[in-house]
Amino acid sequence: MFNSLSDRLAATFKNLKGKGRLSEADIDATAREIRRALLDADVAVPVVREFISHIKERALGEEVSQALNPGQQVVKIVNEELVAILGGETRRLNLAKNPPTVIMLVGLQGAGKTTLAGKLSKHLKEQGHTPMLVAADLQRPNAVKQLQVNGERAGVPVYAPHPGVSSEFEDATGDPVQVARDGVAEAKAKYNDIVIVDTAGRLGMDAELMQQAANIRAAVQPDEVLFVLDAMIGQDAVATAQAFNEGVGFTGVVLSKLDGDARGGAALSVRSVTGKPVMFASTGENLSDFEVFHPDRMASRILDMGDVMSLIEQA
């Protein structure tokens, strides 16, 4: 039994060694293992299918390398393609010509939006900006308080005219769309140059809440809508990313909880399906656990490429 990709590829390499060129059979054998590895890393089935067929095509047309055996050569191609897809069009945050810049956060329940709001505000503040947070999740119990605490920790003001659901206020009061709109006006009045709007978690299939998110977007005309996605997500990544992209529309992706040991194949799925760039990585529970996304690291992570690359070097 071979469990890891490197084990299985090692076996494949053994069979392939010594052959001078990439035959269709060589490519098929390696592609099967790569497919399995991608699925184990939670890359979505349709994305794997497309990716593998593209790899096969490219590998067939490829000049035979002198330095690598055919299996290695396919792996190298896979790595290059992964980095290309994950890294295509990386860019910085779009800032408004006339401040404030408005950044809206959206995503599934528990993805890490409220935490990210704190992180992003801290990061931007350290770059000399004067961000303000807006508490437009009036639904999840104590979401407003959670954002206020994060704002305090980041040293950033929080616009929170409604307490949302809390033990004193059983039912949600206030309208998230209005709060978001007023928040932007407040930031303008107070000369905050960036507004970060935290919204409630919602399911892709929840038409009503998706409409609410679209209404918030329409009300505040954000410069960026960041879709926060948990790196542990499995096959549902595609349906969810599509639903948010169609329902609200987002401009960039933040992959959260990358400090875990999930392989994070969702990065590839969301990128392939929506074409939107992964911009940031959220890597912990503290407000400083936040980085720019690194496509090359993500590619090795998805493919377990650390092992595979060292294997290639050994060979």
Next chain:
Amino acid sequence: AKSNSIFGKGLLALLSTDNITDDVWDEVEETLLLADLGTEPTMELVDNLRERVTVEGSRDPQQVKAMLHEELVKMVDPTMDRRLDASRKDGRPAVMMVVGVNGVGKTTTVGKIGRVLVAEDRHVVFGAADTFRAAAAEQLATWGARVGVDTVRSFEDGADPASVAFEAVKTGIEQEADVVIVDTAGRLQNKANLMDELGKIKRVIEKQAAVDEVLLVLDATTGQNGLAQAKVFAEVVNITGIALTKLDGTAKGGIVVAIQRELGVPVKLVGLGEGPDDLAPFNAEGFVEALLD
């Protein structure tokens, strides 16, 4: 995930052709993979099914369809004991801990379980042993207020979670409560220090009362990492059941099949929404139906 089919027909439509081709098997495989069942259980299932079809010489589509359903139900194992341990024993309350990685729905599930137990006229106490995340104790207290349960908490940021858990169980014993439910902070299973802290919370509780139930909360959107989560949490605090949350979305939660098989820990509850009543007992048949849907 409605239109999984590469042919736009759907699994069952394909199975209803009376020629079982490779395309059909690919389709079966994809359906299972798309439900997050994982490559190993999927390949095993497909192999078993292929063998059965050969051995039984089956060409009847209805039969194949039934076989797939049957094999899956067998894997999910409807015979497991899925009851929650929530009654007083040895003159003390039952003690339940709720654990899991970040954001899966632990606090919400504690609230919902409280609701069910209160409806059964049980006296419940919540313990807010998440002293780390911003407003975590407030969130649990809100749930407590919502469902009619008192919450034992600390007002100090970053207080020792084990002490809060200890206090909660102590309160439960003093009040002769039926159940004490301890909510814990989300933690990723690869963080050794946080897992140690969880082990400590349990040990400290056990100075007063055994922990009868340790529920691992698992988000249905979780992919293959779910197995790693379950393994590590099982090692550290010996989980006795799984609550599979967010099944109201499009995710199927197929990873629990592998978890149950490898660890023998049953899924006991499913979360079906954000409201207090959105909790249900796990039902193997229903789960399999949804998985193949």
